[in-house]
Amino acid sequence: MKIAITGGKGGTGKSTVATAIASELAKTKKILLLDMDVDCPNDDLILGIKQKKSADVENMIPKFDFDKCIKCGKCSSVCREHAIVFVPGKNPILIPEQCTGCGACKIACPAGAISKSKQKIGEIFKGKKGNITLVSGRMKAGVEESSLIVNAVKRHVKCMEKDFDHVLIDTAAGTHCPVIAALMGTEIGIAVTEPTPLGAHDMDLILELMKELGISSKIVLNRSDIADNKIIHNIAKKRNIPLIAEIPYSKEIAKNYSNGKSIEHPAINKIINEVSL
Amino acid sequence: MKTLTIVSGKGGVGKSSIAASLAVMISKQKRIVAVDCDVDASNFPLLFGVSQLDKKERVSTNYKAFVNNKAKNCKNIVDICAFSAISWNEKNELPEINHFLCEGCGACKLLCKEGITLKKVKNAVVGQSETKYGFPIVSGQLEMGESGSGNVVEFVKSRARKLAEKTGAELIIVDSSAGIGCPVIASVRESDFVIGVTEPTPSGLSDLKRVFEVVDHFGIPHGIIINKHDINPDFTRKIEQFAKESSIPILGKLPYDKDFVRAVVSLKPVVEINPKYHKTFQDLSKTVLNK
Numbered sequence: 001m002k003i004a005i006t007g008g009k010g011g012t013g014k015s016t017v018a019t020a021i022a023s024e025l026a027k028t029k030k031i032l033l034l035d036m037d038v039d040c041p042n043d044d045l046i047l048g049i050k051q052k053k054s055a056d057v058e059n060m061i062p063k064f065d066f067d068k069c070i071k072c073g074k075c076s077s078v079c080r081e082h083a084i085v086f087v088p089g090k091n092p093i094l095i096p097e098q099c100t101g102c103g104a105c106k107i108a109c110p111a112g113a114i115s116k117s118k119q120k121i122g123e124i125f126k127g128k129k130g131n132i133t134l135v136s137g138r139m140k141a142g143v144e145e146s147s148l149i150v151n152a153v154k155r156h157v158k159c160m161e162k163d164f165d166h167v168l169i170d171t172a173a174g175t176h177c178p179v180i181a182a183l184m185g186t187e188i189g190i191a192v193t194e195p196t197p198l199g200a201h202d203m204d205l206i207l208e209l210m211k212e213l214g215i216s217s218k219i220v221l222n223r224s225d226i227a228d229n230k231i232i233h234n235i236a237k238k239r240n241i242p243l244i245a246e247i248p249y250s251k252e253i254a255k256n257y258s259n260g261k262s263i264e265h266p267a268i269n270k271i272i273n274e275v276s277l
Numbered sequence: 278m279k280t281l282t283i284v285s286g287k288g289g290v291g292k293s294s295i296a297a298s299l300a301v302m303i304s305k306q307k308r309i310v311a312v313d314c315d316v317d318a319s320n321f322p323l324l325f326g327v328s329q330l331d332k333k334e335r336v337s338t339n340y341k342a343f344v345n346n347k348a349k350n351c352k353n354i355v356d357i358c359a360f361s362a363i364s365w366n367e368k369n370e371l372p373e374i375n376h377f378l379c380e381g382c383g384a385c386k387l388l389c390k391e392g393i394t395l396k397k398v399k400n401a402v403v404g405q406s407e408t409k410y411g412f413p414i415v416s417g418q419l420e421m422g423e424s425g426s427g428n429v430v431e432f433v434k435s436r437a438r439k440l441a442e443k444t445g446a447e448l449i450i451v452d453s454s455a456g457i458g459c460p461v462i463a464s465v466r467e468s469d470f471v472i473g474v475t476e477p478t479p480s481g482l483s484d485l486k487r488v489f490e491v492v493d494h495f496g497i498p499h500g501i502i503i504n505k506h507d508i509n510p511d512f513t514r515k516i517e518q519f520a521k522e523s524s525i526p527i528l529g530k531l532p533y534d535k536d537f538v539r540a541v542v543s544l545k546p547v548v549e550i551n552p553k554y555h556k557t558f559q560d561l562s563k564t565v566l567n568k
Contacts, residue, residue, distance in 0.1 A: 008318050010288010010455035015480070039456030040286045040487055042480035060359065080340065080382055102359045102382035141490030144427060144459035151361065173288035173455040176317040176419060176426045180377050196541045198293070202318040208421050213377065226535070227542045258509040260479040 008202030010173030013222035018170040026131035029165035035136035036182035038149040051127030059101035063117035075105035146178035195229040244274035282468040286484030288455030291504040297546040313416035315454035330404025338428035340381030348392025427459030477512035505533040
């Protein structure tokens with residue numbers, strides 16, 4: 001089964017829960033954990049897995065042949081990212097950081113002066129510990145489109161997914177493109193949240209997103225006792241989404257996390273049972 | 278007019294909580310505008326007790342491609358889409374566009390002029406509100422499943438700048454989102470000073486370093502606030518060492534304190550919950566304003 005661990009708000013315990021589920025399941029099963037928080041991947045730190053680079057992630061950028069270029073400026077005018085600067089009578093100039101590799105310029109060029117070149121936008125790392133194989137995407141700092149890295153990780157693991165009993169996907173915070181890309185194609189999405197107005201606000205957004213994507217949602221309430229948890233129960237009830245486990249705040253968990261260790265807690269087994277993994 | 282931006286890389290380390298209290302304390306000396314640039318989970322206004330924005334406008338910063346019946350011969354656009362948003366529907370013999378994936382780049386339209394229309398989509402709502410603390414906040418929320426968070430951040434910031442000009446504000450305080458991608462890059466761009474909030478955990482430090490790579494890219498001076506410094510004093514020393522080695526100033530350290538949770542729950546900045554934090558954040562604002 002393919003399960004995503006997400007939440008909307010940052011720092012609610014997504015990676016803590018994802019690595020804990022992976023560690024528990026790995027006692028008897030083969031688990032592929034994908035760290036799709038490509039902006040800031042941390043699962044390797046929590047699990048203490050030393051990863052090796054498995055591949056570079058590249059995307060297409062245009063390469064100009066200035067002998068063929070007729071200086072018409074069409075490449076610049078079709079580029080919605082404003083990545084090509086054109087001054088009449090001069091050669092076009094590319095700003096690589098702005099380029100998403102859509103290829104519109106190459107299609108638009110009437111002189112065939114643009115060919116495909118590549119730029120590195122990130123890396124894929126792979127490592128193993130017992131039955132857990134961890135694959136992480138890591139975006140190069142300064143690159144804007146995190147979702148390109150997420151999709152590259154997905155392509156990278158496509159052939160090996162069948163060798164595992166379950167695939168767990170740890171997403172980034174938020175609800176924008178890299179989260180959408182990570183969620184697409186998963187069957188179940190676990191929203192990890194906390195009982196604060198901010199946790200509730202962002203969880204409501206991610207539940208709405210999963211509804212639109214047709215993903216079956218579950219809620220896990222972390223640090224369930226730091227404030228009145230009615231705020232989360234109410235949303236769960238209103239949306240008719242099961243709240244499958246509560247993890248109370250514990251200094252032990254916080255301490256383990258701050259030392260880069262994964263956690264063990266009865267609530268983790270409860271999650272596994274509820275999702276019937 | 279100057280811009281101060283708060284980032285963290287890692288989410289949930291206390292970025293917005295700290296930004297809220299800083300805003301309140303700085304506003305006692307300077308006219309400010311607070312800005313929420315976490316447009317895909319915009320909750321900064323909540324920390325000031327603002328649950329509804331006024332003067333809302335729906336903004337369109339992005340395009341999406343739409344297919345019509347003239348696209349029958351456009352099977353070739355399936356492979357050129359760099360975002361894998363186009364598939365071929367055998368039944369209708371038409372391309373099909375997944376709007377969750379479409380970035381609106383327009384490459385498909387160049388190959389299929391008649392069969393594809395590019396339409397501007399309303400992808401966000403931007404609004405502003407007066408807080409109880411004597412300054413306004415500008416915020417934006419991306420519509421569900423829409424893309425273009427970087428462009429929306431730019432829009433929110435430009436609206437905040439206009440408001441600052443109108444009200445004679447000297448400082449804009451920007452709360453960015455977690456991560457290091459497009460919305461964060463757009464938040465950091467054109468800032469005068471950046472504060473990186475972190476916590477003493479391996480993830481906290483690793484992500485802080487990642488976001489500072491972006492800040493360095495723009496050459497913007499920056500400093501560090503260590504939140505919950507007492508949950509792991511050994512690791513706090515590691516962060517201090519990193520700061521020293523990289524010549525980045527530590528602007529301040531805050532303890533782990535349930536008052537921060539109480540503050541969030543009662544929708545108030547922590548300086549309004551416990552007066553002992555007045556001095557802490559006053560000192561912090563002084564340090565920041567000197568930068």
